[in-house]
Amino acid sequence: MERGLVLVVEDEPAIAELVALYLRRDGFGVHLESSGDAALAAVRSLAPVAVVLDVGLPGMSGIEVCRALRAAGDWTPVLFVTARDDEVDRLLGLELGADDYVTKPFSPRELALRVRTVLRRATPAATAQEALRMGDVRLDVGQRRAWAGSAEVSLTSTEFGLLAHLMRHPRQVFSRERLLSAVWGYASVAGTRTVDVHIAQLRAKFGASSPIRTVRGVGYSADAS
Structure with a gap:
C-alpha cells in the first residue's frame, strides 16, 4: 500500500x-x-x-x-x-x-x-484523542494543533513532537541526547545543536506562555510554574 x-x-x-x-x-x-x-x-x-x-x-x-x-x-x-x-x-x-x-x-x-x-x-494514530495542557499552552495530539491561550500556534511536525514529549513528562529533565532519541529517533546521527534550535523556535512562537525550562548542564523540561 x-x-x-x-x-x-x-x-x-x-x-x-x-x-x-x-x-x-x-x-x-x-x-x-x-x-x-x-x-x-x-x-x-x-x-x-x-x-x-x-x-x-x-x-x-x-x-x-x-x-x-x-x-x-x-x-x-x-x-x-x-x-x-x-x-x-x-x-x-x-x-x-x-x-x-x-x-x-x-x-x-x-x-x-x-x-x-x-x-x-x-501523522498520529487515527484513534489518538490525547489532549495536553500546561499553563496557557494546549495541544490536541489527534489534530496536531497547538494554542497559547486562545491563539492558535503553527508548529512543524518536529516542533509539535518535541513539545508534546516534554509536556507528557512534566518536570522531568531530558538531556539533548535523550530528546534526540525520543523525538528524532536517531540520536547517533543528528547533532544536539538541533535540539537547541527547535527549543528556541518553540519559545519564540509561544513567548511568555512557553512551559519549556532550561536546566543548565543537563537539558530541558516542561513545567507550568
Whole structure:
C-alpha cells in the first residue's frame, strides 16, 4: 500500500533518481522536480505528504522555497538536503521551519528512514484523542494543533513532537541526547545543536506562555510554574 507522495527537489539527476528509487522501495510515490519555482507549483498542485528539498538549487534556493511555503501557511514536512557541511546553513533551514536535514554524501536508505520518521511525527494514530495542557499552552495530539491561550500556534511536525514529549513528562529533565532519541529517533546521527534550535523556535512562537525550562548542564523540561 502506498504511503503517500513525496516531492523530491534535486537538480542532480543521478541523486534524484537514487533517492526516488529508495523511496519507492519504501512504498512512497515520488514526483521529481529540479528547480525551486517548479517545487512550489508542485506542492500546491500535488499536496505531497513530504518534501525532500535540496538547499543548493539553481535560481530559487531550497531555503527560499521553504520560507515561501511557511509564509503561505503550508506546513508540509520538509527535509533539507545540503552539500555544505556547515552548521549555520543547516540550522538556518531549521529556523525557517524545516523538519530535518541530511548532508551530502548521504545514504539513500538513511534518507528514506528520515522521511518515515518525520511522517510518523506528523501523522498520529487515527484513534489518538490525547489532549495536553500546561499553563496557557494546549495541544490536541489527534489534530496536531497547538494554542497559547486562545491563539492558535503553527508548529512543524518536529516542533509539535518535541513539545508534546516534554509536556507528557512534566518536570522531568531530558538531556539533548535523550530528546534526540525520543523525538528524532536517531540520536547517533543528528547533532544536539538541533535540539537547541527547535527549543528556541518553540519559545519564540509561544513567548511568555512557553512551559519549556532550561536546566543548565543537563537539558530541558516542561513545567507550568
